[in-house]
Amino acid sequence: MNLNPRTVAIILHDILAAFFAWLGAYWLRFNLDVPAEFQAAALTTLVWVVPLQAVAFWRFGLYRGIWRFASLPDLKRIVLAIGLAALLIPLVLILFDVSAVVPRSVLILDPLLLVILMGGSRMAYRAWKEHRLASVLHPDSKPVLVAGAGSAADFLLRELARNPSGFHVVGLLDDSRDKQGRLVQGIPVLGTLDDVVAYAQSMGVDDVVLALPSTAHEVRKRITQICAEAGLNVLTVPSLEDLVSGRVSVSSLRPIELDDLLGRDPVELDDSGLHQLLTGQVVMVTGAGGSIGSELCRQIARFDPAKLVLFEQSELALYAMEEELSTRFHGLQIAPVIGDVKDAVWVNQVMAEHRPAVVFHSAAYKHVPLMEGCNAWEAVRNNVLGTQIVAAAAQAHGVGKFVMISTDKAVNPTNVMGATKRLAEMTCQAMQKPSGTRFVSVRFGNVLGSSGSVIPKFQKQIEAGGPVTVTHPEITRFFMSISEAAQLVLQAGLMGEGGEIFVLDMGEPVKIAELARLMIRLSGADEDRIRIEYTGLRPGEKLYEELLADDESTLPTPHPKLRVAKARAADAGWYAECLTWLAHPDTYDEAAVKRQLQTWVPEYRAESKTTVKVPIHSQSGL
Numbered sequence: 001m002n003l004n005p006r007t008v009a010i011i012l013h014d015i016l017a018a019f020f021a022w023l024g025a026y027w028l029r030f031n032l033d034v035p036a037e038f039q040a041a042a043l044t045t046l047v048w049v050v051p052l053q054a055v056a057f058w059r060f061g062l063y064r065g066i067w068r069f070a071s072l073p074d075l076k077r078i079v080l081a082i083g084l085a086a087l088l089i090p091l092v093l094i095l096f097d098v099s100a101v102v103p104r105s106v107l108i109l110d111p112l113l114l115v116i117l118m119g120g121s122r123m124a125y126r127a128w129k130e131h132r133l134a135s136v137l138h139p140d141s142k143p144v145l146v147a148g149a150g151s152a153a154d155f156l157l158r159e160l161a162r163n164p165s166g167f168h169v170v171g172l173l174d175d176s177r178d179k180q181g182r183l184v185q186g187i188p189v190l191g192t193l194d195d196v197v198a199y200a201q202s203m204g205v206d207d208v209v210l211a212l213p214s215t216a217h218e219v220r221k222r223i224t225q226i227c228a229e230a231g232l233n234v235l236t237v238p239s240l241e242d243l244v245s246g247r248v249s250v251s252s253l254r255p256i257e258l259d260d261l262l263g264r265d266p267v268e269l270d271d272s273g274l275h276q277l278l279t280g281q282v283v284m285v286t287g288a289g290g291s292i293g294s295e296l297c298r299q300i301a302r303f304d305p306a307k308l309v310l311f312e313q314s315e316l317a318l319y320a321m322e323e324e325l326s327t328r329f330h331g332l333q334i335a336p337v338i339g340d341v342k343d344a345v346w347v348n349q350v351m352a353e354h355r356p357a358v359v360f361h362s363a364a365y366k367h368v369p370l371m372e373g374c375n376a377w378e379a380v381r382n383n384v385l386g387t388q389i390v391a392a393a394a395q396a397h398g399v400g401k402f403v404m405i406s407t408d409k410a411v412n413p414t415n416v417m418g419a420t421k422r423l424a425e426m427t428c429q430a431m432q433k434p435s436g437t438r439f440v441s442v443r444f445g446n447v448l449g450s451s452g453s454v455i456p457k458f459q460k461q462i463e464a465g466g467p468v469t470v471t472h473p474e475i476t477r478f479f480m481s482i483s484e485a486a487q488l489v490l491q492a493g494l495m496g497e498g499g500e501i502f503v504l505d506m507g508e509p510v511k512i513a514e515l516a517r518l519m520i521r522l523s524g525a526d527e528d529r530i531r532i533e534y535t536g537l538r539p540g541e542k543l544y545e546e547l548l549a550d551d552e553s554t555l556p557t558p559h560p561k562l563r564v565a566k567a568r569a570a571d572a573g574w575y576a577e578c579l580t581w582l583a584h585p586d587t588y589d590e591a592a593v594k595r596q597l598q599t600w601v602p603e604y605r606a607e608s609k610t611t612v613k614v615p616i617h618s619q620s621g622l
Contacts, residue, residue, distance in 0.1 A: 007063050011054070014062065017117040018053045022046055025109035041100035048098060049089055053114070056085040075119050082118070086111040142167050144235075145200055147223055148211035149174035149182075149189045156211050156237055157185040170203050193223050197230040210236040221518075228521030273494045274303055277358060277401070284309035284356035286341055286390055287363030289317025292405055294324075295486040296360050301325055307333040309354045311347075311363070313340050341386035344393070351397040358493065359394050361387060362405040364421065371417040372539040376593040377585065383420035385582045388427050395437045403493040404428050406443040406501070412603050415539070419597045419604040423578070425501055426600070430575040432499040440496030442489050443565065444504035445477060458516055462523045466530035468516045471537050476509040492562055501565040502557075574600050 026034050026042045034042070057063075060081035062074075090107060093100075146153050149172040157169060171190040174180065179189045190199050196208055208227050212220055220236075227234045283300050287293035288310035294317075301308060308325070312318040315338060322336045335354055339346050341363045364383050365371055371379035387404060394402045406425050409418030428439040454477075461468045485504065492502040513532065520530050537543070557564060578600060586592070594606045 010063055011057075013121065014057050014118055015050060015054055017121070018050045018114060019046065021110050021113040021117055022049050022106075024113050025106040026103075028109055028113075029103050029105045038101070038103075041102065044100040045093065045098060045102060048092055048096070049085075049110075052088055052092055053082070053085040056081045056088075060084075074122060078118050078122075079115060082111045082114050142207060143170045143203060143205050144168070144207045144209050145170065145190075145196060145203070145205050146172045146187075146209045146211050147174075147193055147196060148172070149176070149179045149184050150211070152237055153211040154184055156209065157187060167207070167209075169209075170205065171199060173199065193219070194226070196223065196226060197232070200227075200230070200232055205232075207233045207235060210234065225518070225521065228518075274490055277494050278303040278305050278490075280304070280306050281357040282307045282309065282354055284311060284351075284354065284359045286311045286359070286361045287405075288312045289314050289321050290362060291482060292485060292489075293360075293362040294321050295482045296362060296489060297321060297325060298328075299483070299486045299490055300360075301329045301332055304332075307335055307354065309335045309337060309350070309356055311337045311339055311341070311350065313338065313363070341390050342381055344389045347389055348393045348396065351393045351399070355397060356394075357400045358403070359390065359399050359401070360403045360405070360489065360493065361390050363390075364405070364424075366407065366417060368409065368415045368417050369538045371420075372415060373590055376416045376590045377588045379416045379420050380423075380593060380597070381582065383417070384423045384427060384578070387424040388431075388579065388582070391428060391431050391437075391439065395431065395433075399437050401493055401496065402428070402437050402439045403489060403496070404439070404441045405489065406441045408443060408445040410443060412605070413601065414605055416594065416597065416606075419594075419601045422601050422604070423597065427575070427578075429499050429501075438496060438498035440493055440498070441501045442492045442504065443501055444480065444485055444488070454512060454515070455519070458519050462520060462525070462530055467533040468520065468530060469533050469535050470513050470516055471535055472543060473513050473534055475512045475537070475543050477512060480504070488559075488562060491559055495557060495559065495562065503563045503565050505562070 022045070023042055026038060030038065060077045062077055062081060086107065089110075090102070092098075093102060144167045146156060146169050153172055160167060160169060169187050172179075172184055172187055173191055173193050173196055174189055175192050180191060182189050199205070200208065208223075210220055210223065212223075224234050278300055283305045285293050285296050285300070285308070288297050289312040293312070297308060297310065310318060310321055310325075312321070318336050318338055322334055325332060325334055337350050339350060341347060341361075363386060365375075365379050391402055391404075404424060407418065407421050409415065410422035410425060411418070413419040413422055425441045425443075428441050431437075432439045458468055488504050492504075496502065513534075516532050517527065520527060520532075523530075581596060594604075598604045598606065
């Protein structure tokens with residue numbers, strides 16, 4: 001071990017501690033008045049005691065640790081070293097016939113004093129370095145309550161002590177009765193989570209930190225609503241993914257977001273199976289710059305494919321995705337391709353050049369109101385013809401698996417977008433052969449924060465001061481995070497044998513009006529400042545979404561969040577007629593397009609142009 005100046009200083013500190021502990025033992029033994037003959041004995045024996053203890057300290061590795069991180073293992077080594085020295089001291093004094101008289105009480109008091117001096121100085125140094133007295137040393141820091149008293153709270157307290165960030169914790173809250181009244185890092189567990197408002201008011205706290213990473217989202221949602229109604233700011237610790245990656249520390253507190261409240265438990269993936277499917281393979285993603293497509297690219301890149309082909313119509317979105325992947329995944333071979341899925345010649349050329357083993361088809365027009373009216377035919381061409389072209393190219397060029405991203409709006413559709421996605425599902429099923437490319441469809445609902453979804457719209461409206469517009473007081477939707485949806489798409493792609501329509505477990509539907517209220521509260525406002533206005537259902541919009549049609553049921557799979565829909569079998573001969581119509585349409589008229597869609601998707605019920613309206617007003621309360 002190298003003796004740097006810091007180590008030398010620590011060794012000198014311990015030698016001085018041994019010196020004063022030995023003399024202090026005599027001092028205490030004789031009630032602070034040591035007789036002259038015993039003073040001489042104490043000084044005579046020092047030349048034997050201190051070197052012996054110093055050797056013991058060195059042999060037990062007391063100088064390999066770092067004082068700032070002193071902990072119980074360091075204290076254990078100190079006790080063992082001092083204990084061994086305490087046993088050896090009388091033996092050495094007798095062996096070398098040291099004539100000085102050493103009272104037996106001194107032999108007991110000395111190791112006790114030495115443990116206090118050496119262990120206490122180390123712990124005091126760590127406490128000083130970690131700013132345990134943050135409220136005294138940093139009077140400008142803000143007091144906070146921490147919801148949770150588990151390992152996350154313990155890590156948070158350590159990090160805040162080591163790296164002050166303007167906060168000091170005055171108390172913890174936890175529903176576990178075993179923890180209440182106890183201390184975590186010296187901070188008391190005051191009461192239950194439901195007591196947060198009472199303790200915040202009594203202790204002058206304006207901020208509450210959620211340290212509940214493994215707790216059900218319903219609990220976090222409940223606490224957030226309680227705090228928001230009381231005007232308390234809610235913060236949370238970073239996600240486990242960010243902590244593990246080292247991008248942030250536990251003390252990097254951030255405002256709580258919608259994902260923290262509406263998200264679900266982490267997805268368990270078959271990593272070994274996905275490595276077989278993706279690692280070392282050429283993988284192609286259409287719509288790679290979109291919300292789902294881009295997250296699929298991020299998830300796929302983790303499995304180290306031989307090449308990732310990004311097929312995207314938007315130049316800006318493609319550039320942004322390539323830049324992000326190049327920065328995050330060094331060494332990943334990326335092929336950025338600008339193209340339209342309706343361009344059969346170009347799609348075939350791209351497939352022939354790159355020879356993908358797996359294709360994830362997420363390119364689609366998905367905005368319901370925009371696809372009604374004059375855009376109905378373009379929705380059909382992009383969502384149905386585009387799917388058929390990419391699927392046919394996949395068959396022609398030996399793609400092993402073709403995974404098509406579908407939607408819950410394909411179930412009993414009331415809009416063109418949903419009907420076209422149902423027709424795309426049927427197209428994949430019609431193209432399935434006994435051998436060759438295996439076609440799989442994955443059906444799920446809304447994803448949090450996706451482009452064109454209601455959540456970014458609400459955020460902009462709240463930032464502008466309102467009003468927040470909701471189409472109907474009773475409208476509901478399913479939500480999941482983009483990362484969860486992408487991971488389950490990968491899992492479904494792995495499990496699919498060909499021709500299946502997988503249905504993701506979307507959890508419980510969420511009322512959009514309640515979602516709007518929650519977002520208003522998270523912004524720090526209330527419904528007196530930012531009103532909610534109801535504007536009436538838009539063209540093609542349903543009050544609620546379904547994951548299964550009336551004549552469908554599901555079969556379980558080995559994965560708890562995936563089921564297989566037993567979809568209605570399509571009428572014979574429709575596929576050839578559909579291809580002919582897509583190639584040579586008789587008309588682009590909206591009504592004619594909808595009539596034709598209903599011929600092949602009989603469960604499709606087009607809404608009339610007259611939209612049901614409700615009075616425009618604000619509604620408070622849940």
